[in-house]
Amino acid sequence: MNMTMKKKWLITGVAALALTTALYAQSLPRFGPGEVYAAEQSSGVKNVITVNGQGEMTVAPDVAYINLGIRTEAETAKDAQAANAEAYTKLREVLFDKYKLPAKDVQTSGFSVRPEYSYSDRGEAKVKGYSATQMLQVTYRDLDNLGTFLDAVSAAGANQIEGVRFSTEKGQEYELQVIEKAMDNAKAKAQAIAKYAGKELKGIVAVNQGGGVAIPSEYRNIEMSKAMMDSAAGSPTSISTGELKVTTNVTVQYEF
Template identity: 80%
Template sequence: MLTVRSKKWLIAGVAAMALTTALYAPNLPSFGPQKVLAAEAGSVQNVITVTGQGEMTIAPDVAYVSLGIRTEADTAKDAQAANAAAYEKLRAVLFDTYKLAAKDVQTSGFRVQPEYTYTERDPKIKGYSATQMLQVTYRDLANLGTFLDAASAAGANQIEGVRFSTEKGQEYELQVIEKAMNNAKAKADAIAKYAGKEVKAIVAVNQGGGVAIPSQFSNIAMESKAMAMDAAGSPTSISTGELKVTTNVTVQYQF
């Protein structure tokens, strides 16, 4: 015969078993709902997957010019002082003559180092050099050669190169994506037509690698003497060339 205490334990055990069953019931095999889901999944068929390419050629609208001043003297202090004086002349051309914004002129390097003369024995210090390099953002590309000549005449005797690019990246990005999607749609239509079908809707899209906004480097390593000759005669001629913006998309269509 069950005591009152035993009855209480029995009731608690039954309640615990009922709760456990309720918690784990969703994980038990069930054939009704799963068959419905399987049927729905099986209804998605006739999918075409294509890759569309988008490409356009643009003219660069900005140049990043690496230029600087190198000075020499017997001491490091004098080399640095000479460099500072030369930079003031260049600064006047950049900001007063060409009206460049402060944000478009950035010091990219500054160094003072000994210069050596080499003999049969140990090298000897013959003096010191100071070099300050700038990166200049310049947008009037039609007059880029004239600008370089003016910078050279003002004391810039180190011009290491020009990188052409664009500041309209977002605008070109949307255009080239549209071209890629149109290319993908044309491919899907051709495949569906061959199969006797018709493209209905886009199932999924993946843009591979984003949009490549290019830059083109022109290795214009100009010596001060050569640039001085150009500055005295005809302006330096610079060819900007063209840039190619590309992207690709992978699109799935239902038909």
């Protein structure tokens, strides 16, 4: 090989080496002043344990939401409405004067005036009068005396009770407690798995709370006639409040 050919191969080799070096340099991470690069020993995948934790607690309700109302009948719509207004005035005295309920705890949930029909043997409808109904949602917190309260409102003219819903106003407090229980449950499971694998937990990588915290309400159907009969006999209506179950679940990922 003559000298001219040797020079050409030498120049080509140097150019290829320079190109390879430049491409490698571009592939390295760029650092600022004082930064240090630590190469990962593996692909970067961590050893993790993923577990589900359940939290549950039973609490007593502390508030009742009562749907009650007054229904009156008369020959005309005007008279039915007037009778309803008169009865409602007596009911207000019990709610606000005797039991001192705040205005925010008594809300009108419905009001209607409608014709009432009678039907002939041939099925023909005829207006026989009118009815007026006003419904209220009442928030009541003295649950130990709930039966006595129902007797008082029925004696004042409330002849419609569509049920009582029990709940709690300490939802945020119970939410934190049940989340803590769920996290403890998840940790216990992860520790058992790590122990079986001969490892130790290093810390939490990720947490997801699934579905939030469930605080269901308990519904009780109250027979108005039963409440009125018990009250008339001198025995207060007995209401069982039951219990509420507060639940949540979490998914926790631990590194080990």
